[in-house]
Amino acid sequence: MSGPFLDPAEILVVAPNFKRRLSGVTSTIVQLVPLQARSLGIVAFGPGLPDTLPKLRLRDLPTLFRTPSGRPFRIWHARRNVEMLPGIVMRDVLRMPLRLVFTSASQREHTGYTRWLIAKMDAVIATSTRTSAYLKVPSTVVTHGIDQTRFRPPEDRMEARRALGLDPALRTVGCFGRIRHQKGTDLFVNAMIDLLPSRPGWQAVVAGRATEAHGAFLADLRARVDAAGLSERIRFVGEHTDIENWYRALDLFIAPQRWEGFGLTPLEAMSCGVPVVASDVGVFSDVVAAGTGAIVPADDLPAMIAESAAFMDDAARLEGAGLAAHEHALARFPLEREAAEIGAVYEALWTSEKSEGSNRIRR
Structure with a gap:
């Protein structure tokens, strides 16, 4: 099934995605655009996106020279450098009636080139207060939300495991994301090698893709698992577009990142009723509230092992934290809230007096 192609005159917002590989940015676009499209003429543009999304066709790009219906300009909402630059060219060189919005998730000092790009934006969104602190321009903080119709607890976790070919009788701990x-x-993997031999009622799942540059890293991890005699209980299952089904198979989620901009995986797990042990990076300490999991120092393997063991060895605590995680995600991180706050940024641009008669405004 192909997604709808809007009348170009009705397109008010373009969400470009210029990276084919699955990433957190891609996941954000895939979740947000269908929800935004219920009340807004928004389309995605670029490769690596599901056919069901409303899209801008390449042949329709010249129509962006015309002013859209009912608005003084369209909005180009970039989330990467590679998407900001074409927006600048279209607005400033080709003189298309566009305004540029950029969402930043990075929590590190930007390069000079990135700072130059960001300074050219008409509005900037930061995914957290920590991210905002690294920006040299004013920004609006909009934290991510989760599609809770997609990421939801299973009716039966054992059946969820059986459907994926996992041992349904074993409780399951997972780590999802790019392998690097x-x-x-x-x-x-090292934590599981330490924990699983003395916990026969548990198994572990690593879901995600290792690019060619990280192939040796993955091979080394597999070798460690094999040497520990745990290849049947620590499974590398690859990358999946239906990752929500894998979350539903879990009893505990580990987010062991050494660095992260925002990081959606703890939120996705919590929305599925799974407690989280997470490194203190990105916004994890803001997301994982008391009673929903635990935060450990980044790159601290003993702490990760200790907190994971505390959940794995206490069924009542594990169940209670899962229920609390789901309630917390429902209350604080609905996707509808994120879409509404982004929509308010768009509306501020459209209604700003400065945006009328000027090529670019600064925020």
């Missing part, structure tokens, strides 16, 4: 040193996948 920055993501701390080795910390998770």
